[in-house]
Amino acid sequence: MVKINLDFVEGLTLEERAALVPGKDFWFTARVPDVERMMMSDGPSGLRKQDIDASPADINNSVDAVCFPSSALTASSFDDDMLYKLGTHLGIAANAEHLGVLLGPGVNIKRSPLAGRNFEYFSEDPLLAGRMGVAYVKGVQDQGVGVSVKHFATNNRENQRFTSSSNVDERALREIYLAQFERIVKKAHSATLMCSYNRLNGTLNSQNQRLLTDILRNEWGFEGLVMSDWGAVADHIAALKAGLDLEMPGKGQESVDEIVTAVKEGRLQESTLNRSALRVLKMVEKWGKKVTEAAPYNKEEQHEFARQMADDSIVLLKNDGNQLPLASGQSLAIIGELAAKPRFEGGGSSHVNAHHVVTPLEAAPASAKYAQGYSLEEERPNEKLTADALQLAKSSDQVIFFAGFPEKMETEGLDKDTISLPQNQNELLAQVAAVNSHVTVVLENGSVLEMPWADQVSAIVETYLAGEAVGEATWDILSGKVNPSGKLSESFPLRLQDNPTYGTFGKDHDEEDYHEGIFVGYRYYDLHEMPVRFPFGHGLSYTTFEYSDLAVREGKDTVKVSFRLANTGKVAGKEVAQLYVANHVSRVEMPVKELRDFTKVALKPGESQEVTLTLPRRAFAYYNVDKQQWAADNGEYEIMVGSSSRDIRLSTNFNLTIGVNPTSAVTGNTYVGDLWANQDPHVQKAMKDSGLYELLAPMMKDEQWVAISANIPLRSLSAMGVDEEVRKAFFKLLN
Ligand code: BGC
Numbered sequence: 037m038v039k040i041n042l043d044f045v046e047g048l049t050l051e052e053r054a055a056l057v058p059g060k061d062f063w064f065t066a067r068v069p070d071v072e073r074m075m076m077s078d079g080p081s082g083l084r085k086q087d088i089d090a091s092p093a094d095i096n097n098s099v100d101a102v103c104f105p106s107s108a109l110t111a112s113s114f115d116d117d118m119l120y121k122l123g124t125h126l127g128i129a130a131n132a133e134h135l136g137v138l139l140g141p142g143v144n145i146k147r148s149p150l151a152g153r154n155f156e157y158f159s160e161d162p163l164l165a166g167r168m169g170v171a172y173v174k175g176v177q178d179q180g181v182g183v184s185v186k187h188f189a190t191n192n193r194e195n196q197r198f199t200s201s202s203n204v205d206e207r208a209l210r211e212i213y214l215a216q217f218e219r220i221v222k223k224a225h226s227a228t229l230m231c232s233y234n235r236l237n238g239t240l241n242s243q244n245q246r247l248l249t250d251i252l253r254n255e256w257g258f259e260g261l262v263m264s265d266w267g268a269v270a271d272h273i274a275a276l277k278a279g280l281d282l283e284m285p286g287k288g289q290e291s292v293d294e295i296v297t298a299v300k301e302g303r304l305q306e307s308t309l310n311r312s313a314l315r316v317l318k319m320v321e322k323w324g325k326k327v328t329e330a331a332p333y334n335k336e337e338q339h340e341f342a343r344q345m346a347d348d349s350i351v352l353l354k355n356d357g358n359q360l361p362l363a364s365g366q367s368l369a370i371i372g373e374l375a376a377k378p379r380f381e382g383g384g385s386s387h388v389n390a391h392h393v394v395t396p397l398e399a400a401p402a403s404a405k406y407a408q409g410y411s412l413e414e415e416r417p418n419e420k421l422t423a424d425a426l427q428l429a430k431s432s433d434q435v436i437f438f439a440g441f442p443e444k445m446e447t448e449g450l451d452k453d454t455i456s457l458p459q460n461q462n463e464l465l466a467q468v469a470a471v472n473s474h475v476t477v478v479l480e481n482g483s484v485l486e487m488p489w490a491d492q493v494s495a496i497v498e499t500y501l502a503g504e505a506v507g508e509a510t511w512d513i514l515s516g517k518v519n520p521s522g523k524l525s526e527s528f529p530l531r532l533q534d535n536p537t538y539g540t541f542g543k544d545h546d547e548e549d550y551h552e553g554i555f556v557g558y559r560y561y562d563l564h565e566m567p568v569r570f571p572f573g574h575g576l577s578y579t580t581f582e583y584s585d586l587a588v589r590e591g592k593d594t595v596k597v598s599f600r601l602a603n604t605g606k607v608a609g610k611e612v613a614q615l616y617v618a619n620h621v622s623r624v625e626m627p628v629k630e631l632r633d634f635t636k637v638a639l640k641p642g643e644s645q646e647v648t649l650t651l652p653r654r655a656f657a658y659y660n661v662d663k664q665q666w667a668a669d670n671g672e673y674e675i676m677v678g679s680s681s682r683d684i685r686l687s688t689n690f691n692l693t694i695g696v697n698p699t700s701a702v703t704g705n706t707y708v709g710d711l712w713a714n715q716d717p718h719v720q721k722a723m724k725d726s727g728l729y730e731l732l733a734p735m736m737k738d739e740q741w742v743a744i745s746a747n748i749p750l751r752s753l754s755a756m757g758v759d760e761e762v763r764k765a766f767f768k769l770l771n
Contacts, residue, residue, distance in 0.1 A: 038070045040321045045314045050306075054295035056313040057276065058286030062092040062266075065136075065282070065320055074324035076184070077133070079126060080140030080156055081106050081381065081503065082388035085133050092285075096387050099330065101129060102338035102504060103381050103390035105346045107141055107168070108482055109500035111158035111525035112575070113349040114612040115636045116171040122345055123175020125338050130181040132333040136323040137182040137227060140386070143169045143216045144191050144232075146483065146526050147556055148537040152194035152451040155382040155482025155501055159525040160557030160572065162212055163631050166219030173224035182227025182323035185220050187265055189213055189247060190550075191232035195451045195542050198268070201235035204550040207624075209236075210659035210666075212556050214251070221256045227323055228261040231280055233268045242268045248279030261315040266385075273298045281312035335391045339505055346502040346509030348610075351522035352576040353496040359474060360495050361516025361578060362434060368404040369428045370397060371468060372438030372461070373412050379440050379480040380506040384448025390504040396438060396478070399507030405432065409468075410460040412442045417460040425464060429472045436514065437465055437493075440480030451542050455485050455532050465489045478510055484528045487569055498524070516578060521610035521636065523575035523680065527558050530569050536560045558681045559627035573614050573631070573680035579605030579641065583613070583685035588675050590694060595651045599677050599686055601637055602644035610638045614678055615649050620689075621671025622658055622698060629676055656692055668695030702770060708756065709746030712736055719770065726766035731758050 038044060045053060052068045060066040063086065064073045078084040083101040090097050104110070104122055113119070130138050142153065146160045158165040173183045190202035190213050204213060220226055231248060232241050241247060242264050252258045263282040269275050272283050272294055283291065298304035352360065362368070375397045381388055397406055409425040411418055429435050439461045445452055456462065469475050469492035476495040479485070480502070490496065497520075502509050512518040529535050536552035555563055558572035585600040601613055613636075616629040632655040637645055656668035670692050678684035702711060702719055712732065714720070723729040735741040735756065748755055753763045 040071070040314070040317045042310065042314055045310050045317065048313070050296055050299060051292060053309055053313040054292045054299070056316045057281060057295065057309065058272070058283040058291035060286055062086075062285040063088075065316055066286075068317075071317055071320055072324060072326060074136035074320040075134060075327050076137040076139055077130070077135050078139045078385045079130070079388070080142055080386050081110075082390070083126070083129050083133060083135070083138075084385065084388055085135065095385065096389065098389045099133060100335075100391050101388050102335050102342055103388040103393070104342045105349060105503040106155045106382055106386070106482060106501040107158050108155045108525070109349045109502055109522075110345060111164060111168050112351050112498075112500070112522035113345070113636070114164065114523050114525070114634050115348055116167055118345055118348050119168050119171035120175040121341065123172040123177075124179060125341050127176040127179025127181045128333055129338065130176070131179055131325070132331040134325040134327045134330065135181060136320065136325055137184050138176055139184045139230065140186060141169055141172050141183075142186050143220065144187055144189075145212055145216070145556060147192040147550070148541040149455045149484045149529070149532060149535055150452045150537075150541055151192055151483075152446065153382075153384070153448050154526075155446055156386050156448070160527065161525070161631050162215035164525055164634075166216035169216055169220045170224040173220055173226045177224070177227065180323070182319060184228040184230045184263060185217065185226045186230035187232035188217055188229045188252075188262075189232060189241065190236050191234050193451055193542055193548055194449055196545055197233045197449075199235065200546055200548050201238050202548050202550060203237055205553055206661045207659050208550055208553045208556075211554050218256055221252070221258045226260060227319060228263055229258070231262050231264050231268060233265050240270055242280050243271060243274040243278045245278040253279065261319045273304050276304060276308055276312055281315045339392055342503045343505035343508045343512070346499070346505055347512050347518040349500075349522040350502065350509060350513050350520055351498040351524055351574070352513070352520040353498050353570050353574070354490065354494070355576050356494045359476060360497070360514060362514055366433035367431070368401060369432035369435045369472075370400055370404050370406045370438070371409040371425045371429065371435055371464075373408045373410060374438035374440050374480050375400070375406065375436075376408070377412060378438075378506045379443060379482075379501055380503055381501050382446050382448070382482050383443060386448065393504045394507035396507040396510045399511045409437075409464050410458070415458045415460060417463050422464055422467065426467060426471055429468045432472065433474060435468055435472045435475045437468060437475055437477045438480065439465060439477055441482065441485065446482040455483075457485055462488060466492060469493050476514070478514075480506070484526060486531060487528075490569060498522075516607075519578045519607055519609040520575065521577060521612065523573050523612045523614075524570055525572070527561055527568050527572045528570040529561065530567060534561070534566055534568070554625065554627065559630065562628040562681070571680050571682040573612070573678075574682070575612070575680070577605075577609045577611065579603055579607045579609040581609070581611040581639070581679065583677060583679075586675070586677060586686040586688055588688060588690045590692070593653065593694060595655070595690070595692070595694070596648055597633075597651060597675055597677070598646060598648040600644055600646050601639065603639035603641055606641050608638070608640045610636055611679065612636050613647060614680065615651070616676040616678070616681065616684070617651070617655060618674040618676065619656065619658070619669075620673060621692075622667075622669045624658060626658070629674070629681070631681070653695060656695055667698075668692065669698035670695045671698065702750070704751035705749050707746055708732070708748050708750065708753070709742065711750060712745070722766055722769035725769050727762050728758065728766045731762060732756075
């Protein structure tokens with residue numbers, strides 16, 4: 037193979053270089069002399085490799101592949117190792133199919149419960165989304181397959197996704213919507229990023245120089261390639277200039293001519309074209325494979341992993357009276373069409389032609405009886421189906437009710453307009469709960485839903501879209517073969533109306549204002565002390581865990597938090613211990629707490645383990661918009677460790693000193709109260725030597741003055757009766 041460098045690129049004809057920057061077709065890069073074409077395919081949760089001759093529009097016609105759980109579920113594992121293994125399996129499959137780059141994972145933040153693609157994304161929290169993304173990308177890329185992380189960025193709604201502008205303030209952009217991409221770029225070095233369709237603060241992302249070059253490359257040091265989402269390019273020349281390298285899919289000869297003409301007319305510099313052509317060739321050099329017959333690989337093993345991935349992620353939301361695991365020897369009713377026709381994956385480009393689906397009905401104990409209960413094709417209750425289901429519920433010891441969103445409600449390219457289950461499911465559930473007091477609800481859905489019946493049932497199991505092993509994994513949890521250890525990666529509000537985007541999301545055809553700023557998900561519900569159905573990080577177990585001995589130690593660059601975790605129950609289990617930090621020092625809007633680290637620990641009954649988590653400075657930082665940098669202010673923070681965002685077991689206050697001193701720059705606009713709190717020895721000396729300290733000290737003994745002085749700036753010290761000469765002397769000594 038030839039050496040790919042700028043000399044090689046410059047040796048190609050203009051036509052050849054121009055042919056490299058659009059895709060050759062829907063899935064391939066172009067061939068040039070000495071360099072083969074490279075294929076890419078979709079696949080956050082399994083390969084969607086379309087036949088080379090298949091119509092791209094025939095979206096569900098792709099190769100046979102194992103369908104793993106969707107990201108909404110895998111994130112609930114809170115398990116970096118499992119995500120790495122998932123990536124490994126996808127890499128193995130992609131290699132066998134000779135794919136150069138896998139298109140996924142999607143790491144956008146779940147801002148609104150109505151967003152149609154939430155099932156494909158990890159979380160409402162950027163740390164969790166970023167950690168899951170890093171592990172996944174490393175897993176795939178360690179197998180020699182590149183990854184395209186998508187959709188960069190602020191693509192948080194589907195309706196009008198090609199044109200709508202996500203209008204986001206700078207802090208929310210950095211802290212909530214970009215942070216997970218930043219983490220993945222810096223820690224996992226993804227081969228490529230996929231630029232999203234939408235506009236960001238008015239500028240189309242595919243032409244957004246600030247996003248694609250200034251932030252991505254200059255700030256974060258990204259060295260890979262940026263490709264467009266399919267059809268996201270409106271002006272290819274402007275896109276190339278802004279930092280987009282590869283337009284997907286290409287528009288054929290038209291794309292090539294457009295670029296050749298732009299170069300000839302001086303509208304596009306050759307160096308810009310060469311830069312992107314080189315990035316395409318470097319990608320092909322590193323990740324490309326010769327496209328031949330697919331090689332066999334072990335799909336049974338992958339199916340088994342899909343089951344384990346679901347086992348480790350399914351969330352036990354409620355379990356009153358230890359209804360689960362199911363006791364043996366009881367008669368079981370299975371109600372709901374979703375048991376026989378499960379939802380196990382989402383619609384659109386992530387759709388996998390699943391290798392071997394095992395339905396919950398197929399995996400159920402042989403003695404269980406089934407009633408369809410409702411039809412997925414309809415919304416209204418059906419008398420006959422209802423009567424049969426109630427009859428069965430009455431005559432059974434236990435009911436397992438399968439509920440969820442029908443497929444048409446959850447697909448790429450479309451937002452929802454409700455998070456209610458269809459009427460026939462909600463009504464039947466309430467009726468069943470009225471005749472049987474041992475109802476377990478198993479949910480199959482891609483994103484949050486309202487549960488008006490939650491208080492009437494004993495147990496609720498959230499399986500999201502669990503992949504092709506949905507049946508086996510569901511019964512692993514119900515039977516107790518597996519002890520549930522998943523935790524919610526998003527908050528479940530009581531009602532859609534409780535979400536901050538309610539009433540505004542998707543309402544404006546062209547503009548989507550992110551008016552809630554950084555207060556997304558639990559950051560919003562916590563701020564308003566709102567009750568939720570189930571909080572972020574929530575998930576029960578068949579055993580119990582005890583937390584103790586919290587200790588916080590500051591090192592040179594990091595803060596170490598340690599505690600002891602014990603399994604105090606009767607069965608082995610895994611606990612996701614979550615570390616939240618509350619900032620009590622910075623003088624900017626702050627969430628009540630933010631997830632800053634987590635770990636998943638497996639413990640046998642009676643076993644305990646000391647856990648130590650290491651927080652970098654960034655864990656204490658917010659994005660300082662004025663200074664355009666991350667700042668961790670020195671001062672008081674609260675460190676909280678717990679089993680969910682609303683089940684904090686240990687907490688302590690802690691004084692950070694390895695950050696920056698937030699009040700060190702003293703000017704005429706500095707308030708007297710802040711000056712008084714300033715610990716900087718130089719500032720304190722200037723106060724003493726100028727006589728200012730002596731004048732202020734008696735006043736600062738008076739509570740009223742303390743309060744008022746917090747709002748008097750130093751330039752107006754005379755309002756406190758301080759002599760002008762003293763003020764001048766203070767500033768002279770200070771500067
Ligand atoms: C989706 C991408 C996907 C691409 C190729 C687009 O519609 O937004 O996520 O990778 O199609 O199928």
